[in-house]
Amino acid sequence: MDKTIDILKTTNYDKFKCTADKCKFTCCEGWDVSVDGDTYNKWEKGKCSEILKNIKVEKSGDSVSYSIAKENHETCPFLDMKGLCEIVKKHGEEYISSICHTFPRVENKFEDRRELSLSCACPEVVEIISGLSGKINIFSDNKKATKNNLLELKVRDTLVNIVQQDDFLLEEKLLVCFQMLLDILEDEELSEEGLEEELEKYEDSKYLQEVIGKCKEIDSDINESVEEINYLLLDITKNYKEVSSFEFLLKDISDFAEAVKVGNLSVKWQEYKILFEQHSEFAENWIVSDIISSCISDDIEELIISFELIILEYLMVRYAVFLKYCINNNKEIEIQDIKDYIVTLSRIIGNNSEAVTEFLRDGFEDPILEIGYLCFISLF
Ligand code: SF4
Structure with missing residues (x-):
């Protein structure tokens, strides 16, 4: 019997057109x-x-x-x-x-569906996402589209639903998602039914609040957190400063990050964080777009690593834009800086997942980071 294959596309998919020779990043x-x-x-x-x-x-x-x-x-x-x-x-x-x-089209195939989305490693894709009003999603034109029954897609839907909640900060929602994935990984006895029950808990915003509360209990000192994220950015980007299309974005922030006194940065961080939140709608759509394209594995370990790389990408972009904001002594955040660093760090982290996973294994012994460490570099 012929099985119908549904084709689903992200909200921005049909809007993409390569800008070819006008593009400042080569593919x-x-x-x-x-x-x-x-x-x-x-x-x-x-x-x-x-x-x-x-x-x-x-x-x-x-x-x-x-x-x-x-x-x-x-x-x-x-x-x-x-x-x-x-x-x-x-x-x-x-x-x-x-x-x-x-490139930058991404196609993910499942038993009964093909999903078409776009990679944020392309500047034109990021440009489209920055102009979207409302929340990005993936949908089928076919009103009778088959319901998604695959467990991995149910997990991904839950990640998207959490990230699209309006009452919390993006970094808080990312930590909740990560904690959920860790709980699933750690429960070796988890049945299909048990997994669905676990996912349902995350539909309740009171439960999300509780998980966020626990993340915030972790002791942290702003200077130590800034110092750590400063090292992390320098380490992750060190081989890319000479890449011609990244040089104009990475050279000055790396030089600045190497020389600066962390205490001076910490003073500016709080005012910057408030300014960055003004772009939370755009940032949320970028993160959801990444989740739709890359969090699709039926292997929970692979899924956690894909999601962890998205968290790192978010934290690195937020921090890189901060360094630029400090260097230029700006009063506002340049949205073009956010777009440029999304493209750059999507390429360095998301599109080099094997190399970054190796880097994490070398530095932290396990490529799956501890939730405490992620809270330490996210919530300061
Ligand atoms: S990065 Fe995107 S816009 Fe630039 S040349 Fe490649 S596909 Fe075209």
Whole structure:
């Protein structure tokens, strides 16, 4: 029997149009560019040695993965001096890897649905999100669309519902979501029914308030929190300062962060936080857009890591914009700074998830951070 596949799209999906040569970020810089097996086989069959010599092949057990041979902070070796792709010039659009072909479009396939969303690593996507009025979501044009029965999508819906609550700060809602995912991970006996009951608890805003209250009990000192987030930003961005499309955004804030006295920053932080909250509608839509695209795994550990990277992205963007605000001695936050740092940090964190997970494993022993640590760097 034929199964109908529903197609769902995010609110902004059909609005996207690449700005091509007007774009100040190239698509090909600042992340690992993976190559799908079909494209690799096509290059092999076509004996394209000039392409194959720039491809990294990695084997792990029975699986093989391919990517463009470059460090994630380097520019794609196929990019020419004018920013055009050598593969496209020589062989045509249909010869490039599917990720290059589709970026920034993201397609997630499930048994009975295909979901189409957009990556915030593209400045045009972020531009559209910043102009949305109302809350972003994913929906089907088909009024009879099948109800979502997959548990992982129910978990994701709960994350979106929590983040779209109006009564709490965004960082508080992110911590509630993280705590919920940790509770699910830790309960090895959790049945399907038990999971649904657990998710239902988070529909009640009084319960959310309770979880937030517990997060706030964690002792923290603003100077120590600022110092920690300052180190974290410097560590996460250190390999990317020389990337040409990031240099104008990362160089001055890194130099400033290395030299500044943390006490001076802490004094300005409270006034800045209030100003940043004025952009909470935009920030919420950006975060929900990321959750829709990337929190879809049926493996709870993978799901937590995807969500944790979104939290880190949010905290790093908020802090990077703060450094810029301090450097320029501004009285207001430049919205363009928020947009630029979302693109940059989406590429550095979200699109390099394996490298960032490794970085967390090296620095914290476990890539899944403790809730106390996240509270320490979020709630000051
Ligand atoms: S980053 Fe986005 S707007 Fe810029 S060239 Fe790539 S797809 Fe186009």
